[in-house]
Amino acid sequence: MLNLASVLSPLLLLLSTKLVIATTRCHFPAVINFGDSNSDTGGLAAAFGQPPPPNGDTFFHRPAGRYSDGRLLIDFMVQSLGLPYLSAFLDALGSNFTHGANFATGGSTIRPQNTTRHQSGLSPISLSVQSYQFNDFYTRTPKVQGFFKELVPKPEAFTRGLYTFDIGQNDLTGGLFLNLTVDQVKASIPDILGQFKAVVKDVHDKGGRFFWIHNTGPIGCLPYVLEHLPINEQQLDSNGCANPFNELARFFNHRLKDLVNRLREELPKAVITYVDIYKARYTLISQARENGFEHPLIVCCGYGGKYKYNIRVGCGGRVSDKGKEIFVGACKDPSVTIIWDGIHYTEAANKWVFDHIMNGSYSDPPAPLLMACRGLVY
Numbered sequence: 001m002l003n004l005a006s007v008l009s010p011l012l013l014l015l016s017t018k019l020v021i022a023t024t025r026c027h028f029p030a031v032i033n034f035g036d037s038n039s040d041t042g043g044l045a046a047a048f049g050q051p052p053p054p055n056g057d058t059f060f061h062r063p064a065g066r067y068s069d070g071r072l073l074i075d076f077m078v079q080s081l082g083l084p085y086l087s088a089f090l091d092a093l094g095s096n097f098t099h100g101a102n103f104a105t106g107g108s109t110i111r112p113q114n115t116t117r118h119q120s121g122l123s124p125i126s127l128s129v130q131s132y133q134f135n136d137f138y139t140r141t142p143k144v145q146g147f148f149k150e151l152v153p154k155p156e157a158f159t160r161g162l163y164t165f166d167i168g169q170n171d172l173t174g175g176l177f178l179n180l181t182v183d184q185v186k187a188s189i190p191d192i193l194g195q196f197k198a199v200v201k202d203v204h205d206k207g208g209r210f211f212w213i214h215n216t217g218p219i220g221c222l223p224y225v226l227e228h229l230p231i232n233e234q235q236l237d238s239n240g241c242a243n244p245f246n247e248l249a250r251f252f253n254h255r256l257k258d259l260v261n262r263l264r265e266e267l268p269k270a271v272i273t274y275v276d277i278y279k280a281r282y283t284l285i286s287q288a289r290e291n292g293f294e295h296p297l298i299v300c301c302g303y304g305g306k307y308k309y310n311i312r313v314g315c316g317g318r319v320s321d322k323g324k325e326i327f328v329g330a331c332k333d334p335s336v337t338i339i340w341d342g343i344h345y346t347e348a349a350n351k352w353v354f355d356h357i358m359n360g361s362y363s364d365p366p367a368p369l370l371m372a373c374r375g376l377v378y
């Protein structure tokens with residue numbers, strides 16, 4: 001059959017020299033990511049040391065700066081766009097930023113925290129710091145182009161690239177672990193999202209046009225929350241997840257979605273996709289068996305307790321049990337397990353979520369990842 005779009009495209013090209021309308025897939029030259037451990041491909045590792053084995057075992061066969069046995073959502077995303085895995089901006093060894101950079105670090109929050117990483121586990125590299133680093137990357141890339149042609153993106157990648165965000169989870173859990181009530185954390189959300197908005201606008205000021213924004217996941221299903229925050233049986237839902245904390249995540253997500261709608265009005269040139277990661281992850285947890293997974297809330301790499309999770313004995317650590325030293329390793333089959341280490345997901349779970357979000361069925365608007373530019377190319 002004759003493809004009308006391919007006949008029309010040359011005509012459309014004539015309409016504007018700057019704006020080209022195409023009906024084919026986007027060709028993002030780069031992906032630039034901001035986030036926390038859900039999308040950290042080596043940032044925290046570069047600054048504070050590698051996550052220990054068996055992190056990375058399933059796919060990379062060694063620790064690869066990721067808190068998982070294998071690939072993260074962001075890895076599956078760049079792979080499907082035909083781009084290499086993102087180097088962490090902070091990683092001085094072997095990094096290659098030709099097709100983008102990753103500013104995410106494990107434990108990052110949107111708002112700068114008033115606790116040290118030692119005290120709270122939260123990263124000092126908040127979204128504002130990631131934004132300073134992005135500005136440095138943006139400003140210096142054209143200046144080093146001559147020497148580092150094979151290592152930095154072309155300047156137009158900053159306008160034609162896809163900007164991805166996956167951050168906010170730790171602002172919520174961080175507040176809860178500081179003993180704030182759910183209502184107190186809710187009261188901080190306008191400030192949190194105000195700071196998020198400032199960073200999106202700054203990227204837009206620098207020419208960024210394509211945004212892909214993940215909402216936050218069901219924190220009430222994570223063993224580190226279930227095990228260490230006050231919760232009683234009546235507050236668990238039919239899947240064993242803590243209602244009050246999931247409700248907090250959904251509350252945050254509603255506000256985030258409102259913000260995305262406001263940004264669309266304020267930045268009419270921006271093309272923003274909002275992705276309901278919460279719904280995708282919760283669907284996986286609630287339909288684990290149908291999707292080939294076992295015991296959705298039991299940790300693969302952990303030790304002790306109802307969920308095989310203990311905040312003091314992490315994945316890859318050692319614990320003394322009846323005088324015997326035990327290595328906290330992976331479960332027999334990570335490919336049928338959803339939760340990796342009590343906080344993060346397995347490669348198999350990440351792959352499932354990726355397969356379900358990539359076609360746009362969890363997005364607003366429901367556009368596939370490959371159409372996240374909506375046919376616009378600047």
Ligand SMILES: *[C@@H]1O[C@H](CO)[C@@H](O)[C@H](O)[C@H]1NC(C)=O
Binds near residue numbers: 111112
């Ligand atoms: C840190 O402290 C400052 C000053 O008291 C306050 O304005 C800010 O909200 C605090 N940040 C967080 C994340 O609690």
Ligand SMILES: *[C@@H]1O[C@H](CO)[C@@H](O)[C@H](O)[C@H]1NC(C)=O
Binds near residue numbers: 151
């Ligand atoms: C960086 O990656 C790009 C694209 O994959 C490649 O063409 C280039 O040669 C790499 N640079 C170096 C120094 O290896």
Ligand SMILES: *[C@@H]1O[C@H](CO)[C@@H](O)[C@H](O)[C@H]1NC(C)=O
Binds near residue numbers: 177178179
């Ligand atoms: C929060 O409350 C728990 C239980 O009362 C206490 O052990 C912990 O030290 C408190 N944490 C902070 C940061 O105040």
Ligand SMILES: *[C@@H]1O[C@H](CO)[C@@H](O)[C@H](O)[C@H]1NC(C)=O
Binds near residue numbers: 355
């Ligand atoms: C998207 O992909 C998932 C996983 O393959 C599939 O179950 C779902 O039906 C698809 N949705 C649409 C709208 O194509």
